[in-house]
Amino acid sequence: MADLHSPILSWYAENARDLPWRRPDATPWGILVSEIMLQQTPVVRVLPIWLEWMERWPTPKDLAAQPSGEAVRHWGRLGYPRRALRLHACATAITEEHGGEVPSDHATLLALPGIGEYTAAAVASFAFAGRHAVLDTNVRRVFARAVRAEEYPPTATSAIERRLAESLLPEVGAPTWGVAVMELGALVCTARAPRCADCPIADRCAWRLAGKPPHAGPARKGQTYEGTDRQCRGRLLAVLRNAHGPVPKEALDVVWDDAVQRERALDGLVADGLTEVLDDGTYRLPG
DNA sequence: GAGGCGTGGCA
DNA sequence: TTGCCAAGCCT
Numbered sequence: 001m002a003d004l005h006s007p008i009l010s011w012y013a014e015n016a017r018d019l020p021w022r023r024p025d026a027t028p029w030g031i032l033v034s035e036i037m038l039q040q041t042p043v044v045r046v047l048p049i050w051l052e053w054m055e056r057w058p059t060p061k062d063l064a065a066q067p068s069g070e071a072v073r074h075w076g077r078l079g080y081p082r083r084a085l086r087l088h089a090c091a092t093a094i095t096e097e098h099g100g101e102v103p104s105d106h107a108t109l110l111a112l113p114g115i116g117e118y119t120a121a122a123v124a125s126f127a128f129a130g131r132h133a134v135l136d137t138n139v140r141r142v143f144a145r146a147v148r149a150e151e152y153p154p155t156a157t158s159a160i161e162r163r164l165a166e167s168l169l170p171e172v173g174a175p176t177w178g179v180a181v182m183e184l185g186a187l188v189c190t191a192r193a194p195r196c197a198d199c200p201i202a203d204r205c206a207w208r209l210a211g212k213p214p215h216a217g218p219a220r221k222g223q224t225y226e227g228t229d230r231q232c233r234g235r236l237l238a239v240l241r242n243a244h245g246p247v248p249k250e251a252l253d254v255v256w257d258d259a260v261q262r263e264r265a266l267d268g269l270v271a272d273g274l275t276e277v278l279d280d281g282t283y284r285l286p287g
Numbered sequence: 288g289a290g291g292c293g294t295g296g297c298a
Numbered sequence: 299t300t301g302c303c304a305a306g307c308c309t
Contacts, residue, residue: 043305155289
């Protein structure tokens with residue numbers, strides 16, 4: 001395989017976006033928050049929320065001092081609000097068990113709520129200059145195409161992908177390499193309409209050289225949303241976010257017609273810790 | 288390992 | 299218009 005490092009690193013030096021969590025003054029906490037917010041969520045939607053969080057809660061201790069419901073409220077419409085809850089739990093664990101400092105060790109990060117394999121590697125790498133393979137959807141797609149001549153990576157991350165990513169990890173400069181490949185996947189080697197004309201490794205991309213064969217395996221399942229419990233939960237939680245105190249149940253009833261589904265969704269929100277029922281039967285974000 | 292979990296923009 | 303997709307994690 002022809003070398004990928006030089007062209008990708010050169011491309012990144014010229015084309016990297018100026019994102020606040022990539023600047024030299026970004027703290028490990030800021031980087032951790034950005035990684036959680038960016039899970040399944042585009043940069044443009046994360047930016048304003050991240051800036052607000054950093055001003056409001058510049059350290060883990062600041063967030064831990066607030067009720068978890070405040071994290072959910074200021075999550076806004078980022079989606080997957082359980083992430084806000086887990087970030088709050090993260091802040092509490094960091095404050096109580098790690099002296100208020102974000103851990104630098106991959107295994108310790110992995111043990112924190114809401115932090116999985118990818119996020120642990122990303123924080124250890126980007127915040128602490130650790131040498132870890134960061135395998136997110138962008139990196140997996142770039143390698144699937146450039147090396148394996150496949151349009152898309154498999155559904156679940158495989159051992160083969162991990163070995164490949166680790167074998168490509170430079171001895172020096174692993175963090176920049178990781179973010180560079182991610183950026184290439186995000187801006188050029190995109191899922192739907194890759195901009196091969198702008199790609200620094202187009203001349204050696206196995207998938208392009210093979211004539212860009214379309215994805216062969218089983219169709220990748222798309223997720224429906226209209227009419228699901230998820231949509232219902234989103235509407236219910238939006239009511240609680242926008243209220244500044246407890247709301248009567250009637251205020252929730254009006255946002256979803258199907259009573260059976262509505263009750264199920266509401267019970268789910270309570271079970272997940274995203275909603276609290278008070279003694280008088282009103283609802284609010286966790287206080 | 289498959290399914291659940293929000294939201295909005297774009298091809 | 300409507301699926302598809304976006305720096306995943308947890309059960």
